[in-house]
Amino acid sequence: MPDTRLSRRRFLRTTTLAIGGLGIGACSPRGEPAPTPLRILILGGTGFIGPHQVRSALARGHRVTLFNRGITNPGLFPDLETLIGDRDGDLAALEGRTWDVVIDNSATLPRWVRLSAEALRGSAGKYLFVSSTGVYIPYLTTDIREGAPVDTIDDPETEVVNGRTFGALKALAEEEARTTFPDTHLVLRPTYIIGPGDPTDRYSYWPVRLARGGEVLAPGTPDDPMQHVDVRDLAAFMIKSLEDDLAGTCNVVGPREPLTMGGLLERTRAAVGSDATLTWVDAAFLQDHGFSALTYWTEPAGDYLGMMQVNGDKAFDAGFAMRPLEETARDTLQWFNSQDAERQELRSGLSAEREAELLAAFRG
Numbered sequence: 001m002p003d004t005r006l007s008r009r010r011f012l013r014t015t016t017l018a019i020g021g022l023g024i025g026a027c028s029p030r031g032e033p034a035p036t037p038l039r040i041l042i043l044g045g046t047g048f049i050g051p052h053q054v055r056s057a058l059a060r061g062h063r064v065t066l067f068n069r070g071i072t073n074p075g076l077f078p079d080l081e082t083l084i085g086d087r088d089g090d091l092a093a094l095e096g097r098t099w100d101v102v103i104d105n106s107a108t109l110p111r112w113v114r115l116s117a118e119a120l121r122g123s124a125g126k127y128l129f130v131s132s133t134g135v136y137i138p139y140l141t142t143d144i145r146e147g148a149p150v151d152t153i154d155d156p157e158t159e160v161v162n163g164r165t166f167g168a169l170k171a172l173a174e175e176e177a178r179t180t181f182p183d184t185h186l187v188l189r190p191t192y193i194i195g196p197g198d199p200t201d202r203y204s205y206w207p208v209r210l211a212r213g214g215e216v217l218a219p220g221t222p223d224d225p226m227q228h229v230d231v232r233d234l235a236a237f238m239i240k241s242l243e244d245d246l247a248g249t250c251n252v253v254g255p256r257e258p259l260t261m262g263g264l265l266e267r268t269r270a271a272v273g274s275d276a277t278l279t280w281v282d283a284a285f286l287q288d289h290g291f292s293a294l295t296y297w298t299e300p301a302g303d304y305l306g307m308m309q310v311n312g313d314k315a316f317d318a319g320f321a322m323r324p325l326e327e328t329a330r331d332t333l334q335w336f337n338s339q340d341a342e343r344q345e346l347r348s349g350l351s352a353e354r355e356a357e358l359l360a361a362f363r364g
Contacts, residue, residue, distance in 0.1 A: 033061030034243050041065050041099040041124065043087060043116060044106035046073040048197050049130065052235035053103060054080065060239060067094060087112050091119040101126040101242050108161050110172040117180035126184045126247070128238060129177040133191045133251060133310045134167035138303035144310045146189075146249045150174075174249070186246055188238065191253040191310060192296045195231040195328050196335035202296040203228060205349030206265065207333040210274040217355050217362075218278040219286055219294040222262025225308040226297070227253045230328045237320045246318060253312035254322040261297055264325065271326035272333050281362050289358060295348045 040057055044050045045066035054077060057064050066082040083093035087106070094116075102124040107113045117127055135150040150171040158165060177185045194203035201208075209216055229252055237252060269276055283299035286292075298304045312320070336344065350358070 036243075038062045038100040038242060039065070039098070040242070041067060041094075041097075041102040041120075043067050043102065043104045044072075045082075046076045047106070048199055049105050049193065049231055049235060051076060051197070052232050053105070053238055056232075056236045056239045060243070062239070065097075065099065087116050089115065091115060094119050094123065097123060099124045101128060103128045103130070103238065103242075104177070105130050107173050108166070108169060109159055110156070110169060110176050111159070113173040113176040114180070117177055121180055124181075126186060126242065126245075127177050127181040128186045128188065128242065129174060130238075131170045131174050131187050131189045132167070133189050133253060133307075135171040135174070135189060136306070136310065137167040139306035139309075140303065142306040142309040144251075144306050146251055146314060184247060186241060187249040188234075188241070188315075189249065189251045189310075190229050190234050191227045191251075191308075192229070193231050193234060194228045194332065196331050197231065198332070199347070201346050201348040203328075204332050204336050205295050205346055206268050207272050207329045208336055208346060209349060210265070210269045210276045211272045211333055213274055213276045215359060216265075216276045216278050217350060217359055218261070218265055218280045219291075219297045220261055220283050220299055221280060222260060224261040224297065224300055226259050226261050226264050227255075227308045227310060227312075228259075228296070228328075229254055230323055233320070233322050237315065237318075240319055244319070250314045250318065251310050251312050252315045252320060253310045254316075254320070255325070256312065256316050256322070259325070267325050268329040271329035279359060279362070281358065285362055286358075289361065294350070 037060075038057075040062050042050055042053060042064060045054055045064075045068060050066075051073075054064055054066075064080055066077065066080055067085060067087075068082065069086050070082065070084045083097075085091055085093040099120075102116075102120055104113060104116060104127065107116070107129070113129065120127070133144075136144050136148055137151050141148070151167040152171070153165055153168040156168075156172055158169075161169060174187045177187060192202060198204050233254075234252055241250075265278055269278075283301075286294065292298070298307060300306075300308060
């Protein structure tokens, strides 16, 4: 059983953190510098989560180094030290260097964590591994806490990542971090990550679709539970956790007060000033028409009963703070509308044509 205690040797502050960049609002970063600036190595750093971590760390006065292949958004941080390599076997650029902490955002395979953790053994004081609440699949209960069983697979050496293997591989990757940094690891398990820059559009679909107006297909029932975390709040909590020297394993899910699918859609609709109408289409109908899930909604039943009912008390007690959903909705829509035409092809949800077909069939 992994150690799920969250030590707080320097838990001095509980004020709200968030990251700079697009959509700063009520949860803006604390303006004062951190008491002790940290030397932070980020594996990746230029994808979705990483840029928000960088901005949050810099706003607090920390020194950041990136390690990546130089392929994704290579010009994003021209003034930052960037070490070029590949965590899949080319880690030479890390040799002879030391950091206070390393943040591992990009690992989907346990072998990658093993290689990077071993390369940084003795060179980094703490290893923060970004996991996922996907480790708990199948979600057979509600109020899932950090000590709950995690998924397993028959072939732990597989490198095929899909819906069946994702959670188990993340759980195995966590163990690699714990093994190499037994006393100085921090494993964070976020739920679905949303907000500006989301490459999946799993939440972005909703403010974009609702802003378009008209009749909107709403999946499931208004009472279905939902959870999420804004990428900026997640990144800010990561930096805060490192400053406070947290250790152990922690779910990062929200909001703290229960949120339903009805609440998510109604609040998003109001935030973007939409006059759209919602037509609720039940899960059985959607399944009959080839949809077991829609964006990040899944019927809360069977293996997915507790997927949106993971307990996040530990993170909130350690200072995690979430901005209002309305702010996330507005900022996400603003970001999406600023993208070029090609990027504005939604990567999740329903096309206008398919939505109209389903609504017509449902009424019929």
